[in-house]
Amino acid sequence: MNAEEITEKYKVAVIGSGNWGSVAAKLIASNTLNYDIFHDEVRMWVFDETLPSGEKLSDAINQTNVNVKYLPGIELGKNVIADPDLDHAVRDANMLVFVTPHQFVEGVCKRLVGKLRGDVQVISLIKGMEFKVDGPCMISSVISKQLGACCCVLMGANIADEIAEEKFSEATIGYRENKEVAERWARLFATPYFSVTAIQDLEGVELCGTLKNVVAIAAGFVDGLEMGSNTKAAIIRIGLNEMRAFSKRLSPSVREDTFFESCGMADLIATCFGGRNRKVAEAFAIHGGQRPFDDLETEMLQGQKLQGVSTAREVYQVLESNRWFDSFPLFRTVHEICIGNKPPSAIVHYNDFRKAEDKI
C-alpha cells in the first residue's frame, strides 16, 4: 500500500476509558485490524489518575493492555494506546467516539474546540442529557454545537462487562441524514457477538438510551423493597410508556418502532435487571433512603459513575418548566425519592399512574 492510500484511512480516537469506554475500544480495535479502511491504531483518551500502586492508570494500561481499574481482566487489543493527553489523542483523528459519563462531556468538548480535523465525524455512546436555560439538550447536540461536527449515537442493551466477555448483544445506531456515515460506524463496531443496526431516528435512539436510566432507578427501588417480579414488570411497562410520551413531546419526529429496537425495550430490560443504576438504587432503598446516592456510588462502583440520578433531575426540570408533572408520575417520583423528599416506597402510586395514562 502506498503512502497516499494510507493517509486516506480513517483514524479513530476514543474519548473516555471507563467501563464502557474500554469495551468500546476493544470492539473497535478488533475491527481496525480487520478492515483496510481504518488505521490499526486506536487512541483512547484517559482521564488520568494515580493507582494505589503509585502508577498512572494510562501507563498501567499501556504496559498490561488491560484497563486495570475500569475493566480488569480483559485484554483490550495491542493496538489500543492509552493517551492521557487529550490534544494528542485526537490529533489527526477523523472518527471520534465519545464515551465519557455525561456530566464531563461539555468540559471535554470545550477543550477540543479548534483542535479537530475539519472532516471529523463523531459518535456518542453517552446516555444522558443536559438541562440548559433554553431547555433540554441531548448530549449529541452538545457535541455537535460545540464542535460543529455531525454526531451519530450508538445505544442499546449493552452491559459493558458482558460484552467484554464476548457474550452476544445488539446495539442501535441513530443517525439524522447520512446513512453512509452511519454504516461506516456500524462497520467499526459490529463483531460476531455485537450486532449493530443503523436507523434514521437520532433523537429517538438517544432519548431511549437516556430515559431508561431513570426507569432503572425505579426498578432498583422496587428490588430494594422486595416487591417482587409483578411490581417490577409494572414499573418497566409504566416507565416505557413515560419514555415514549416524553420523547414524543420533546421530539415529535421520534419513530414508534425505535422503542422495539435494542436501544428501546431491550436496553430498558437489561438495565432494570443488570445495570449499575438498578444496583445502587436497590441499596438506597434497602437503607430506607437514608444514605445519599453519592456515597453509595463511591462505595459500590469504584470510580464508575451513575447517570440515572442526574438524568432524573434533568427530566424533572423539563417536567417542571413545561408543567407536565401529572403526565409523568414515575419520572417525577424517581427524582423526589432521589433527593429525599419522598420515601422509596412512594415509587408505587397506582392511582397517579392510571390518571397519567389517561392523559398521555
Ligand SMILES: NC(=O)C1=CN([C@@H]2O[C@H](COP(=O)(O)OP(=O)(O)OC[C@H]3O[C@@H](n4cnc5c(N)ncnc54)[C@H](O)[C@@H]3O)[C@@H](O)[C@H]2O)C=CC1
Ligand atoms: N458501563 C456500561 O455498561 C455502559 C455505559 N454506557 C454509557 O457510557 C457512558 C460512559 O460510561 P462508562 O464508560 O461506563 O464510564 P464509567 O462509569 O466507568 O465512568 C468512569 C469514567 O469517568 C472518568 N472521569 C472521572 N472524572 C472525570 C472528569 N472530571 N472528566 C472526564 N472523565 C472523568 C474516569 O476516568 C472513567 O474513565 C455513560 O454515559 C454510560 O451511561 C452505555 C452503555 C453501557
Ligand SMILES: O=C(CO)COP(=O)(O)O
Ligand atoms: O446502559 C447500560 C446498559 O445498556 C448500563 O447501564 P448502567 O449505567 O445502569 O450500568
